[in-house]
Amino acid sequence: MRKILIVFFIGILTSYASNDKYRLMLRNNASTSVVIGWNQISGTNPMVYYGKKDHNTNFKKYSNKKSPDRIVQFRGMNNHFVRLINLKPNTAYYFIIKDSEGVSERFWFKTAPGKKERISIISGGDSRNNRKSRKNANIIVSKLKPNIILFGGDMTSGDTDEQWIQWMDDWQLTIAKDNRMFPLIAARGNHEKENNSIYKLFDVPHEKIYYSIPVGKQYLRIYTLNTEISIPGGQTNWLKNELSANKLDDWKIIQYHKPMRPHVSRKKEGTFQYTNWANLFYNYKVNLVVECDAHTVKTTWPIKPSTKEGNDEGFIRDNKNGTVYVGEGCWGAPIRKNNDIKSWTRDSGMFNQFKWIFVSSESIITRTIKTDNANKVGELSNNARFEIPDNLDIWNPSNGAIVEIKK
Numbered sequence: 380m381r382k383i384l385i386v387f388f389i390g391i392l393t394s395y396a397s398n399d400k401y402r403l404m405l406r407n408n409a410s411t412s413v414v415i416g417w418n419q420i421s422g423t424n425p426m427v428y429y430g431k432k433d434h435n436t437n438f439k440k441y442s443n444k445k446s447p448d449r450i451v452q453f454r455g456m457n458n459h460f461v462r463l464i465n466l467k468p469n470t471a472y473y474f475i476i477k478d479s480e481g482v483s484e485r486f487w488f489k490t491a492p493g494k495k496e497r498i499s500i501i502s503g504g505d506s507r508n509n510r511k512s513r514k515n516a517n518i519i520v521s522k523l524k525p526n527i528i529l530f531g532g533d534m535t536s537g538d539t540d541e542q543w544i545q546w547m548d549d550w551q552l553t554i555a556k557d558n559r560m561f562p563l564i565a566a567r568g569n570h571e572k573e574n575n576s577i578y579k580l581f582d583v584p585h586e587k588i589y590y591s592i593p594v595g596k597q598y599l600r601i602y603t604l605n606t607e608i609s610i611p612g613g614q615t616n617w618l619k620n621e622l623s624a625n626k627l628d629d630w631k632i633i634q635y636h637k638p639m640r641p642h643v644s645r646k647k648e649g650t651f652q653y654t655n656w657a658n659l660f661y662n663y664k665v666n667l668v669v670e671c672d673a674h675t676v677k678t679t680w681p682i683k684p685s686t687k688e689g690n691d692e693g694f695i696r697d698n699k700n701g702t703v704y705v706g707e708g709c710w711g712a713p714i715r716k717n718n719d720i721k722s723w724t725r726d727s728g729m730f731n732q733f734k735w736i737f738v739s740s741e742s743i744i745t746r747t748i749k750t751d752n753a754n755k756v757g758e759l760s761n762n763a764r765f766e767i768p769d770n771l772d773i774w775n776p777s778n779g780a781i782v783e784i785k786k
């Protein structure tokens with residue numbers, strides 16, 4: 380009996396926390412900054428203690444501390460954000476959150492390289508409805524340990540307090556066993572009723588949810604666009620200026636929610652995206668575009684917008700200068716039949732998945748990862764994040780498992 384009681388009390392002590400729903404985001408350069416976000420449940424004066432040395436939960440020993448830059452009550456959570464800047468590239472940082480009631484677990488993250496070194500990205504979206512599938516994908520994130528996660532909207536189906544609370548709880552599964560966390564870049568989907576759903580939960584740098592995040596210097600820039608607000612006008616002007624100001628970047632990746640040319644026939648064509656963005660992407664040599672929303676699977680050959688003979692829905696293949704489009708959602712939303720294939724579609728399918736993308740100075744390599752077998756997948760070590768873990772279910776369609784974009 381005594382033993383049972385002791386186990387019971389230890390259970391209470393270790394499960395108690397005055398904060399939860401931890402998340403990392405990016406609003407500046409991925410090599411030198413991060414945003415730490417969480418839900419503050421109780422207690423006062425929460426403060427992040429952090430540094431390059433791991434002092435576990437011994438908060439007094441950390442070299443730096445910072446109070447929240449932003450606090451916003453939203454979707455049933457007391458969202459706190461601490462923005463860390465001027466960090467050292469390619470460096471591990473350890474942190475805890477201390478408040479009047481105690482100290483959180485110790486978490487850590489690593490900034491992206493400052494040089495043109497290989498980085499790993501996971502990109503997908505549409506996690507509404509099926510929590511089991513959503514959790515599976517999250518578990519695989521924790522095992523692949525990417526530098527960055529791109530999430531293309533439709534996190535929940537109803538955008539309600541309850542659903543967001545569940546989403547944030549499920550997101551904790553992306554944290555690795557050693558408490559390493561991975562930063563997220565969020566886009567807005569049509570199931571987010573307002574820009575605020577992203578702006579207030581992920582502390583993105585622009586209230587209209589279009590922004591770009593550089594990685595290193597003139598290496599990679601990740602653009603997030605918003606298909607749920609006006610596409611012509613301010614947003615497209617911004618995109619044009621941003622692409623023009625950053626022409627010298629080696630690589631450009633873009634994410635947004637609704638595809639230009641969905642591979643599900645009952646989905647509307649993305650006429651505004653096509654008219655305003657397709658030529659910009661081509662002219663500024665955007666390498667890879669990740670689309671979501673249709674809940675199906677596609678990769679395309681490199682394509683360019685064209686109305687000439689032989690075009691299919693306004694695109695023709697251009698192996699030399701074209702843009703590769705991949706997608707379309709499947710992080711837990713109901714999957715749909717891929718019944719709208721184009722002449723320039725490379726491969727397509729129908730299953731739960733996300734994209735696993737390696738960027739190096741020579742190439743961008745994209746694989747499609749099937750996420751249903753999450754619990755069987757091996758965990759990569761922190762020093763071997765570009766290896767293939769045991770049992771990882773990599774989609775191997777007729778045109779090959781690897782989509783390679785060469786410099």
Ligand SMILES: [Fe+2]
Nearest residue numbers: 533568569672
């Ligand atoms: Fe959607």
